[in-house]
Amino acid sequence: MIRAVSALPLALFLAAPALGQTDPADWEAVTDRAEGQTVYWHAWGGSTATNDFIAWVAEQVADRHGVTLEHVKLADTADAVTRVLSEKQAGEDADGAVDLIWINGPNFAAMKEQDLLFGPFAEALPNWQYVDTDGKAVTTDFTVPTEGYEAPWAMAQVVLMHDTEDLPEPLPSAEAILDWAEANPGRFTYPQPPDFLGTTFLKQTLIELTDDNETLMKPADAADYEAVVAPLWDYLDALTPALWRQGRAYPATGPAQLQLLADDEIDLAISFSPGEASTAIADNRLPPSVRTFVLEDGTLGNASFVAIPYNSGSKEGAMVVANFLMSPEAQVRAQDPDVLGYGTVLDVAGLPEADRAAFEALDLGIATLSPEELGTVQPEPHPSWMTRIADEWTRRYAAGQ
Amino acid sequence: MTATSRAGRLRALPALTVLAMLGPVAAGLAGTLLPAAGLHPAAGGTGLSLGPLRSLLDWPGLAAAARLSVVTGLVATALALGGVALLLAGWAGTRAFRALERLLSPLLSVPHAAMAFGLAFLVAPSGWVSRLVSPWLTGWERPPDILIVQDPWGLALIAGLVAKEMPFLLLMSLAALGQADARRRMQVATALGHGRVAGWIKAVFPAVYAQIRLPVYVVLAYSMSVVDAAMILGPTTPPTLSVQIVRWMGDPDLAMRLTAAAGALLQLGLVIAALGLWRAGEAVVAALGTRWIARGGRGRAADPALRAIGLGAGIFSAAAVLGGLACLGVWSVAGFWGFPDALPDQLDTGSWSRHLPGIADAAGTTALIAAAATAAALVLVVGCLETEHRRGVALSRRGLWLIYLPLLVPQTAFLPGVQTLLLWAGLDSGIGPVTLAHLVFVLPYVFLSLGDPWRAWDPRHAVVAAALGTSPVGVLWRVRLPMLLRPILTAAAVAIAVSVGQYLPTLLVGGGRVATLTTEAVALASGGDRRAIGVWGVAQTAAVMLPFAAALAVPALVWRNRRGLHV
Numbered sequence: 001m002i003r004a005v006s007a008l009p010l011a012l013f014l015a016a017p018a019l020g021q022t023d024p025a026d027w028e029a030v031t032d033r034a035e036g037q038t039v040y041w042h043a044w045g046g047s048t049a050t051n052d053f054i055a056w057v058a059e060q061v062a063d064r065h066g067v068t069l070e071h072v073k074l075a076d077t078a079d080a081v082t083r084v085l086s087e088k089q090a091g092e093d094a095d096g097a098v099d100l101i102w103i104n105g106p107n108f109a110a111m112k113e114q115d116l117l118f119g120p121f122a123e124a125l126p127n128w129q130y131v132d133t134d135g136k137a138v139t140t141d142f143t144v145p146t147e148g149y150e151a152p153w154a155m156a157q158v159v160l161m162h163d164t165e166d167l168p169e170p171l172p173s174a175e176a177i178l179d180w181a182e183a184n185p186g187r188f189t190y191p192q193p194p195d196f197l198g199t200t201f202l203k204q205t206l207i208e209l210t211d212d213n214e215t216l217m218k219p220a221d222a223a224d225y226e227a228v229v230a231p232l233w234d235y236l237d238a239l240t241p242a243l244w245r246q247g248r249a250y251p252a253t254g255p256a257q258l259q260l261l262a263d264d265e266i267d268l269a270i271s272f273s274p275g276e277a278s279t280a281i282a283d284n285r286l287p288p289s290v291r292t293f294v295l296e297d298g299t300l301g302n303a304s305f306v307a308i309p310y311n312s313g314s315k316e317g318a319m320v321v322a323n324f325l326m327s328p329e330a331q332v333r334a335q336d337p338d339v340l341g342y343g344t345v346l347d348v349a350g351l352p353e354a355d356r357a358a359f360e361a362l363d364l365g366i367a368t369l370s371p372e373e374l375g376t377v378q379p380e381p382h383p384s385w386m387t388r389i390a391d392e393w394t395r396r397y398a399a400g401q
Numbered sequence: 402m403t404a405t406s407r408a409g410r411l412r413a414l415p416a417l418t419v420l421a422m423l424g425p426v427a428a429g430l431a432g433t434l435l436p437a438a439g440l441h442p443a444a445g446g447t448g449l450s451l452g453p454l455r456s457l458l459d460w461p462g463l464a465a466a467a468r469l470s471v472v473t474g475l476v477a478t479a480l481a482l483g484g485v486a487l488l489l490a491g492w493a494g495t496r497a498f499r500a501l502e503r504l505l506s507p508l509l510s511v512p513h514a515a516m517a518f519g520l521a522f523l524v525a526p527s528g529w530v531s532r533l534v535s536p537w538l539t540g541w542e543r544p545p546d547i548l549i550v551q552d553p554w555g556l557a558l559i560a561g562l563v564a565k566e567m568p569f570l571l572l573m574s575l576a577a578l579g580q581a582d583a584r585r586r587m588q589v590a591t592a593l594g595h596g597r598v599a600g601w602i603k604a605v606f607p608a609v610y611a612q613i614r615l616p617v618y619v620v621l622a623y624s625m626s627v628v629d630a631a632m633i634l635g636p637t638t639p640p641t642l643s644v645q646i647v648r649w650m651g652d653p654d655l656a657m658r659l660t661a662a663a664g665a666l667l668q669l670g671l672v673i674a675a676l677g678l679w680r681a682g683e684a685v686v687a688a689l690g691t692r693w694i695a696r697g698g699r700g701r702a703a704d705p706a707l708r709a710i711g712l713g714a715g716i717f718s719a720a721a722v723l724g725g726l727a728c729l730g731v732w733s734v735a736g737f738w739g740f741p742d743a744l745p746d747q748l749d750t751g752s753w754s755r756h757l758p759g760i761a762d763a764a765g766t767t768a769l770i771a772a773a774a775t776a777a778a779l780v781l782v783v784g785c786l787e788t789e790h791r792r793g794v795a796l797s798r799r800g801l802w803l804i805y806l807p808l809l810v811p812q813t814a815f816l817p818g819v820q821t822l823l824l825w826a827g828l829d830s831g832i833g834p835v836t837l838a839h840l841v842f843v844l845p846y847v848f849l850s851l852g853d854p855w856r857a858w859d860p861r862h863a864v865v866a867a868a869l870g871t872s873p874v875g876v877l878w879r880v881r882l883p884m885l886l887r888p889i890l891t892a893a894a895v896a897i898a899v900s901v902g903q904y905l906p907t908l909l910v911g912g913g914r915v916a917t918l919t920t921e922a923v924a925l926a927s928g929g930d931r932r933a934i935g936v937w938g939v940a941q942t943a944a945v946m947l948p949f950a951a952a953l954a955v956p957a958l959v960w961r962n963r964r965g966l967h968v
Contacts (some may be wrong), residue, residue, distance in 0.1 A: 015835065040912075040913065042913055043923030044924075045921070045925060045927075045928075045931070046413040046924060046925060046926075046928025046930075047928045048755065048756075048925070048928070048930060048933055049928070052755075059423055065923070070914070072913035072914065072916075073916070073920070073921060073924035073925070074924060075924050076921050077652045078650070078651035078652070079651070079908060079909075079913070080913070081655075082650070082658075082909070083909070083912060083913065085655065085658075086909075087429065091890065096912075097912025097913060098912070098913070105653065110654060110655050114627075114655065155441075155689075161901070166543075171546060185546070186546030191639055192647070194652070199737060244546065245546060245548045246546075246548075247551060249548055249551040249552075249636065249637055249638065250637055250638070251551075251639065252632060253929060254929075255928045255929025255930065256929045258929065258930050260527075261739050262739065263525075263527035263544065263739070264527065264543050264544060264739060265527050265543075265544050265546075265740075279569060283738050283930075284735070284737040284738075284749065284932075285930060285932075287737065287739055288737075326509070357551060387654065394462070394639075395461045397638065398466065398637065398638040398639055399461035399462040399638070399639055400462055400465035400553065400636075400639050401467075
């Protein structure tokens, strides 16, 4: 709550003079104005499970707060960013098409930098009190401080999915992955960078190979970039000939890579959701022999957020949705592998008794590791690393030379 | 209503049509040119600069990507046109041809992305063909590590484009054949002792090609800038230029929009250059053809081989597209389906029950937009063509190119400009603006499908009707429109197909608030869930198949007693 209070003057200063919006901290006023509003939530629509979850959220906020939630299914979050950008260009500052965006990482950094976001609001929401601000990386997004401009709603952590029929034992490190790939050529690949999951694989490998993780928290320009990333290129030069199709083609996205695992074209795949394998097995999208593991030194983790564009005409309704997403009830449902299998952003130990029991009663699924087994979570490097590594990867491995 | 005011209103239609195009085209081009020159304030581009161009040239895959776009476009167009010509030459009027013709509407109705997806699954090392013969024939317990789909030469993409564009060119050719006097030309050629294929190519093809030239150009431009099919079938290291432009558009770094705009201009330049090359090729082929004819050979010996190639091309197209559709159908009801099982281990209709409510909603919106855009386009185009006919002046060449510009400028670069224009006009979001945006893309196709058959209509019919005392309006309604029923319905079916297939215009102009079959299908496809893709792909196909079937069936029914109007 201390955070919420300290954010208050800033919120008043920024929001109030602009359009006479409701102060996020005056929750009663927010819910009053939210009633009857329609919120267009632009969110990736590629997963039936996610779409069904959002439909459930829509029912809940309609029943409780009279907010109509419409899910705008995107193939790419950048489409929503483009929309807000075009509206700003055209002077549509009062009632844009986008009211809420599922966002994180570079998209957030770009929108925040261009002043395309409303806020701060997140830390004034009532359910913020349950969020695990000490144990989970929910106040920074790829090292960029969120400062209340986006509200967290799901935690993600890198796990590796393996088909136990062909690869029975977990591989403890990047070196072990390389050894195994060389012994089993053509059975591993990763989504093609700059796809975020492919870039995540590069970052994860870099963290594995470098001894100096502190450097990665600062902008790449501030470090000796060439020297830091050199081990990564040595590693990939050795790995690429042993990849699926000898690295001459890559799956475009995470789901495409998952499909290769299901088709038995590969035996090892990276995922950014510890529950994804269990959900996919339940959905017939992966064979039941798939399990997950993490690397011994830990794996990357980050949070998914929702943000509100500066020109939304339904900011109060959007805040109601963001607040509901952080509620114990929505969080326990999202973590259920039969629904979504997403990690919670809440501090479960600090929840009221009944809510805690609901979390503890969850069966996380056959291929999902327990929070203890997931081990150390490593923070995301500064976004500049991601950009530079992805660019250079393209130059080295995808330029047809 | 007096005749003068009616004529005056008719005269306004060409101007209105050009206006409907001019605004969006100008905005679209400005929306491409300005950012390419460094002007895009919201993305941090505030002054003229060569930065975007430099960053485009800095991209190491540029040469390979540009080459890929040009080669796949030219090769796919040439193969599709050649296949259609040989098929028509060798088989028109035969039972095999009629069987293929009956497949036309399903072939045309499968959306490009769905076809690409199905084809990719069909031929991949872990795909359906491989599953059907493994392990008993191949000995494969695990799929072999062979690069078939996404090969660096773009062969899989070319195959997919040929399979999908052949039906379109065949449809256009069939519409044109009615006005090409094919039967009598062939009678003369046969009487002179020409072989079937050689005679057709010499006597009929030039008349058909003259009418389908613009559709061929559109196929070329489309094949060079296609995005969805190229993402699925095309190479990725590097991808084609159009795919890379979309990647830049989607880059979180907003400055990359400027690079994308520069790339789009390059794409436009490549398309124009390829069209010029094709035009030059036409002259060369015409010169060679004239010499070939003058040499006087009858070309009978080549008939069997050429007929086999023609039929082979037709069967390839049908098998690829329908096989792809079958893949979608089977996946839509599949339980777990691993390699090397020939079929899923159990049937599961859960995907259908899960998606049907959404499909019903989206289908209503899709039909409304498609019907409105198609009706508007037909009125404008028929009005233009009729004015042109009555005043005896053809739409100027520049006017014609203007109408085709939306098909030549890559959509990704053109649409943000249109979106900004609509926002400025206060028309953002909703079904109305989306219909207008669809009209921009539907209109050229209607013009394209209808223009040449309309102009090829023998004006002596009008003279005879006028001599019998019929007014110009009466000639239009009672003679011309009925006689041209087939091309008109064909144009309408193409228009509906185009409207149903629009992804980016619907998404960008609708602000994401207008959900059609295609926007929902593409969003789901990005998740790679084959069951969901199967369900939505089948639904999308069905939405287009109905009008196409009507376009083929209705004229046959109406003209069952008008032999001269049969094809």
